[in-house]
Amino acid sequence: MYDTTYTRAKDASDAAKKMRAAEDGQFIAGGHTLLPTMKQRLAAPSDLIDISHIKGMADISVSRKDVTIGAAATHASVANHSKLMKVCPSLCELASHIGDPAVRNRGTIGGSIANNDPAADYPAAMVALGATIVTNKRKIRADRFFTGMFETSLKEDEVIKAVTFKAPKSGAYAKFPNPASRYAMAGVYVADHGKKDIRVGVTGASSGGVYRAKNMEKALAKDFSADAIDGCKVDEGDMLSDIHGSAAYRANLVKVMAKRAIAAAG
Amino acid sequence: MAKVEMTVNGRMTSANVEDRTLLVDYLREEKNLTGTHVGCDTSQCGACVVHVDGKAVKSCTVLAVQAAGSDVRTIEGLAGDDQLHPMQEAFRNNHGLQCGFCTPGMIMSAVDMVNRLGPKLSEATIRAELEGNICRCTGYHNIVKSIAAGAKAMGKGMKKAAE
Ligand SMILES: Cc1cc2nc3c(=O)[nH]c(=O)nc-3n(C[C@H](O)[C@H](O)[C@H](O)COP(=O)(O)OP(=O)(O)OC[C@H]3O[C@@H](n4cnc5c(N)ncnc54)[C@H](O)[C@@H]3O)c2cc1C
Numbered sequence: 001m002y003d004t005t006y007t008r009a010k011d012a013s014d015a016a017k018k019m020r021a022a023e024d025g026q027f028i029a030g031g032h033t034l035l036p037t038m039k040q041r042l043a044a045p046s047d048l049i050d051i052s053h054i055k056g057m058a059d060i061s062v063s064r065k066d067v068t069i070g071a072a073a074t075h076a077s078v079a080n081h082s083k084l085m086k087v088c089p090s091l092c093e094l095a096s097h098i099g100d101p102a103v104r105n106r107g108t109i110g111g112s113i114a115n116n117d118p119a120a121d122y123p124a125a126m127v128a129l130g131a132t133i134v135t136n137k138r139k140i141r142a143d144r145f146f147t148g149m150f151e152t153s154l155k156e157d158e159v160i161k162a163v164t165f166k167a168p169k170s171g172a173y174a175k176f177p178n179p180a181s182r183y184a185m186a187g188v189y190v191a192d193h194g195k196k197d198i199r200v201g202v203t204g205a206s207s208g209g210v211y212r213a214k215n216m217e218k219a220l221a222k223d224f225s226a227d228a229i230d231g232c233k234v235d236e237g238d239m240l241s242d243i244h245g246s247a248a249y250r251a252n253l254v255k256v257m258a259k260r261a262i263a264a265a266g
Numbered sequence: 267m268a269k270v271e272m273t274v275n276g277r278m279t280s281a282n283v284e285d286r287t288l289l290v291d292y293l294r295e296e297k298n299l300t301g302t303h304v305g306c307d308t309s310q311c312g313a314c315v316v317h318v319d320g321k322a323v324k325s326c327t328v329l330a331v332q333a334a335g336s337d338v339r340t341i342e343g344l345a346g347d348d349q350l351h352p353m354q355e356a357f358r359n360n361h362g363l364q365c366g367f368c369t370p371g372m373i374m375s376a377v378d379m380v381n382r383l384g385p386k387l388s389e390a391t392i393r394a395e396l397e398g399n400i401c402r403c404t405g406y407h408n409i410v411k412s413i414a415a416g417a418k419a420m421g422k423g424m425k426k427a428a429e
Contacts, residue, residue: 001286002286003284003285003286004285004286005285006268006285006329006331006332028332031327031328031329031332032309032327035288035309035327035328035329036308036309036327038286039307039308048285048329050332076321099397099398100312100397100398100399101322101375101378101379101382101395101397101398102312102315102322102323102324102375102398103309103324103398105321105322105323106323106324106327106328182397
């Protein structure tokens with residue numbers, strides 16, 4: 001790892017100010033993506049601005065169906081939050097299968113969505129839940145937040161403060177983990193928001209990163225059952241192809257995971 | 267450089283280290299606590315697991331400055347003065363190790379497991395929870411046995427303490 005200078009931000013605007021002052025700064029939360037990348041010398045930020053100690057940044061609040069999760073909430077705290085478990089168990093379930101117990105004690109939801117790894121789990125949930133990403137500057141709809149593999153609409157000095165969403169009527173996430181890394185080879189989050197508003201978020205599979213399977217959403221709005229998506233095409237041309245699986249394999253996995261998620265969401 | 271202070275195994279420590287210093291290097295190089303190992307150095311293997319503020323973390327993927335002000339416990343801080351921790355004793359009695367390299371991390375993860383999930387752990391739970399700890403010699407069988415036994419023994423200890 002190259003040399004770097006570490007500071008802790010007092011609040012979100014302090015973090016943004018420190019970022020503007022830095023030559024080539026990066027925010028750091030859990031560090032479980034950034035530090036491995038720095039160790040490989042694939043990243044060499046001049047400054048690390050730690051946002052995880054900002055007051056309230058790791059809080060989770062649930063009021064009826066309205067959920068707010070602070071950006072620095074760890075995967076473990078999302079997985080084990082008893083009120084969240086009552087209104088949106090599928091998100092707790094998703095968080096409980098990220099990496100391993102030690103990773104879940106450090107990694108955060110804000111870090112995961114800011115990084116937008118095409119194989120990360122949370123992005124699928126964010127688009128399926130219709131979440132809003134709250135930053136120090138604005139509120140961004142999840143559909144507009146994720147703009148491509150490892151790309152988001154965040155500006156350089158923009159800090160995610162929290163994500164908010166309304167808990168769906170029902171939802172489920174089905175993930176086919178890579179047997180070695182446990183990242184998603186394909187992961188599908190299905191959420192039924194009622195009144196025929198069904199959303200399907202797909203991660204792990206597409207070369208463009210997370211996306212919504214709109215054809216499945218349409219089919220499910222008519223008939224919410226696993227069979228309903230039989231006729232839905234998953235375009236191989238958009239799929240990732242690597243040593244872990246071909247595009248055709250991934251396209252098929254997307255459908256299988258979608259069916260599992262639909263069945264689990266019931 | 268930063269002056270980094272943290273409690274390690276109940277004692278206040280401090281050292282001047284570069285900001286890029288990993289927690290595992292702070293413990294091993296600055297504090298000579300070489301029980302915490304570096305296996306893969308890529309956040310996968312769990313040989314470097316220590317507890318930070320009571321939670322298991324991979325100390326190869328945390329900067330020492332991130333842990334400043336925290337309460338850190340390493341394998342060296344687990345045993346009493348003249349008695350092994352029940353989880354250590356269980357690994358000894360159940361032949362839970364061969365080369366021993368992964369053992370400190372295994373034991374720290376195992377203690378964390380019991381702290382979170384209680385002393386009654388099924389084999390399936392133990393195996394799933396060991397996702398982030400890799401052993402290259404035992405085939406895990408005796409590690410799982412050791413953790414089940416150690417968990418039980420910790421449970422008895424908890425009961426006694428409660429009485
Ligand atoms: C062994 C291992 C297994 C893993 N398995 C999985 C898995 O199965 N599924 C999965 O989804 N992930 C997995 N991960 C990734 C893990 O979830 C990461 O912790 C997470 O993706 C990043 O969160 P972080 O808090 O560690 O972010 P950091 O590493 O601190 O930061 C990541 C990026 O986000 C930026 N950032 C962080 N917080 C903010 C913020 N509030 N505002 C703006 N930008 C911010 C940083 O600048 C950086 O660019 C795994 C990681 C490891 C090491």
